[in-house]
Amino acid sequence: xxxxxxxxxxxxxxxxxxxxxxxxxxxxxxxxxxxxxxxxxxxxxxxxxxxxxxxxxxxxxxxxxxxxxxxxxxxxxxxxxxxxxxxxxxxxxxxxxxxxxxxxxxxxxxxxxxxxxxxxxxxxxxxxxxxxxxxxxxxxxxxxxxxxxxxxxxxx
Amino acid sequence: xxxxxxxxxxxxxxxxxxxxxxxxxxxxxxxxxxxxxxxxxxxxxxxxxxxxxxxxxxxxxxxxxxxxxxxxxxx
Numbered sequence: 001x002x003x004x005x006x007x008x009x010x011x012x013x014x015x016x017x018x019x020x021x022x023x024x025x026x027x028x029x030x031x032x033x034x035x036x037x038x039x040x041x042x043x044x045x046x047x048x049x050x051x052x053x054x055x056x057x058x059x060x061x062x063x064x065x066x067x068x069x070x071x072x073x074x075x076x077x078x079x080x081x082x083x084x085x086x087x088x089x090x091x092x093x094x095x096x097x098x099x100x101x102x103x104x105x106x107x108x109x110x111x112x113x114x115x116x117x118x119x120x121x122x123x124x125x126x127x128x129x130x131x132x133x134x135x136x137x138x139x140x141x142x143x144x145x146x147x148x149x150x151x152x153x154x155x156x
Numbered sequence: 157x158x159x160x161x162x163x164x165x166x167x168x169x170x171x172x173x174x175x176x177x178x179x180x181x182x183x184x185x186x187x188x189x190x191x192x193x194x195x196x197x198x199x200x201x202x203x204x205x206x207x208x209x210x211x212x213x214x215x216x217x218x219x220x221x222x223x224x225x226x227x228x229x230x231x
Binding site for chain 2 (some may be wrong): 002023026027030031032095096097098105106110
């Protein structure tokens with residue numbers, strides 16, 4: 001068994017940025033690594049029991065491939081974000097990409113530790129009841145205590 | 157090649173073939189062989205890396221139609 005460790009700081013809560021932490025954590029766990037993810041700021045959205053509100057936006061994201069060329073002002077119209085999210089989810093399902101929920105469940109099953117940043121939970125006045133039961137709450141010092149001893153440490 | 161268990165990961169993308177391979181190996185005993193089918197082209201490099209890092213030996217590879225076939229011997 002490997003005794004490698006990985007620490008990830010997940011700071012973003014959009015559909016696209018939610019994938020890297022869960023993909024890397026579930027894969028590392030499958031390789032026998034010990035993994036912790038520290039969720040802070042917008043990354044906290046990834047700890048919600050219900051992930052159906054996680055969205056992707058074409059706005060401020062000029063690198064996002066679009067089926068048709070779309071001016072920024074059109075992207076800003078009401079409903080465009082929901083449409084982009086729906087299209088992205090469909091594309092992912094068609095290509096056999098796991099859902100965020102499926103990847104997160106896999107992480108939990110493989111004992112990946114999910115840590116919520118207590119300060120930002122308080123800052124945004126999030127209700128802990130909305131987060132998955134596996135969530136632990138800690139601060140920077142606790143995270144660094146683990147991160148200081150890892151082989152891979154990522155800020156996402 | 158003989159095998160004790162089979163996993164069909166066809167149509168699944170990274171990291172699912174690896175994650176499911178690991179899960180399948182969990183309830184096998186040392187020395188048993190798992191046959192994995194996958195269509196994700198990335199799984200060729202990933203399966204090799206999985207084998208090297210976990211010590212579950214990749215005892216054979218091949219192709220079956222559009223799918224890649226891997227034989228892993230549980231450590």
